[in-house]
Amino acid sequence: MLRSLPLLLAVTLAAGCAATGNEGGGETGTGGTGPITFATGRDTTAYLQPLLDRWNEAHPAEKVTLLELPEAADEQRAQMAANLQAQSSRYDVLGLDVFWTAEFAENGWIIPLERGLFPLDRFLPPVVETAVYKDKLWAVPYTSNAGLLYYRADLVKKPPRTWAELRAESRRITKKHNIGGYAGQFLAYEGLTVNFSEAVHSAGGEIVSRDGTEVTLDPAKGATAIEFMLQGLREGWIPHESLSYKEEESRLAFQEGRLAFARNWPHAYGPAKAKLGKKLGVTRLPGLDGPGSSTLGGANLAISAYSKHQQTAQEFIRYFTSLENERRVLTEGSFPPVWTELYDDPELIKRFPYLPVLKESILAAHPRPVSANYTQLSLVIASSVAKALSNPSPGAAQDVAASMKSELQEIIRTQ
Known part of the structure; x- marks a missing residue:
């Protein structure tokens, strides 16, 4: 059972909150206590409300109300941004995608937090970095995420560690079993930005x-990343229908037996395991010369700069990211936790066999570009790669990579 965290001493909270001024915003109620709202994406597993109920039972004067935003990340961000631009106090605690930290901090929409109030040293280090911007902590890690390679253990001779091995196995299985070889998320949206970023990092580039101040993309590395996908499309081991895949489409294609390999997030494990049983295998993403690098995902909890009850919001975040709640995030919500020790728990590994691989993937993962203009960067990346994949003419990869770098540099210069 969960143990409710004791209330922080008022003097400690007052000191911590006094240090969290609203950079870029106006005067805020940094010492306020009272009812709060928690704005986050729609809870598709129904695990959140029981955790909130435990808080509410222990804090009748500071109850939290769940405000479910749309499931799609871009719609969540749009609603939050509109609320915060209006300086509304409707949202207190914000569930932010990890790559929104810079934008929300730069705009003065969230407040910096006192590091010493949270057990950050017990969290996975790369996850903590997603909550830091300009050397300040702006949020507290809540869930993590990293891409994994799902594969058909009954068809695959050996889990691939390199793109060449993935290509060879995919071609063999496609020819022998008449199914697709490999697919990721190749529709022109955030998922394609993620897949391209993973390919660039897995080829040794960035x-x-x-610090988000310089475009460091080597066009040759970018071309290598695009060519990895183009080669699969040309040779047929990446199905052309995957150009319309988001996470759900690729998950269904794999678990329904239409793919031998699929790149997806850990949430796809449960449904795939239920469908495939012992036929399911999971490993790290392959790379150019060895194991590849995933893009770091997940969610962080931040406090609105316009909240009237920031003290309660801070106490709630401490409670909600506690070790026992993080265990429930995994066991009841099937989301990767942020506490390192949970990945080494024998009981959890027995229930979630992919945890050791996921831990390796998170520790080797790269964050998405840190920029207050991340949304614009992502749009340029996704649209550029989609253009190359839809028209695989000779030299397309090199031309697209060079053009992409120029567009990204223009965005960085104007921020």
Whole structure:
């Protein structure tokens, strides 16, 4: 059973909140206590409300109300941005996608937090970095995520570690069993940005510097990443219908037996396991010369700069990201937790056999470009790669990569 965290001493919270001024915003109620709202994407597993009920039972004067936003991340962000631009106090705690930190902090929509109030040293290090912008902590990690390679263990001779091995196995299985070889998320949306970023990093490159101030994309590395996908489309082991795939389409194609390999997030494991049983295998993404690098995903919890009850919001985040709640995030919500020790728990590994692989993937993962203009960067990347994949003429990969770099540089210069 969960143990409710004790209330912080008022003096400690007052000191912590006093240090969290609203950079870019106006005067806020940093010492306020009272009812709060938690705005986050729609809960598709019904695990959230029981956790909120436990808080509410222990804090009758500071109850939290769940405000479910649309399931799609871009729609969530749009609703949050509209609310915060209006300086509305309707949202108190915000469930942010990890790559929104820079934008929300830069705009003064969220407040910086006191690092010492949270057990960050017990969290996975790359996950903590997603909550940091300009050397300040702006949110608290809540869930993590990293891409995995799902494969048909009954058809695959050996899990591939390189793109060449993935290609060879895919071609063999496609020819022998008349099914698709490999697919990721290749529709022109955020998922394609993620897939391209993973390919660039898995080829030894990067797109934007860690501080978000410089485009570091080597066009040759970018072309290599695009060519990896183009080769599969030309040779037929990446099905052309995958150009319309988002996460759900690729998940269904794999678990229904139409693919031998599929790149997806950990949430796809449960349904695939239920359908495929012992035929399911999971490993790290392959790369150019060895195991590849995933794009880091997940969600962080931040406090609205316009909340009237920021003290309660801070206490709630401490409660909600506690070790026992994080265990329930995994066991009841099937989301990857942020506490390192949970990935080494024998009981959890027995129930979720992919945890060791997921831990490796998270530790080796790269964050998406840190930029207040991330949305624009992502649109350029996704549209550029989609253009190359839909028209695989000779030299397309090189031309697209060079053009993409120029467009990204223009965005970075104007931020």
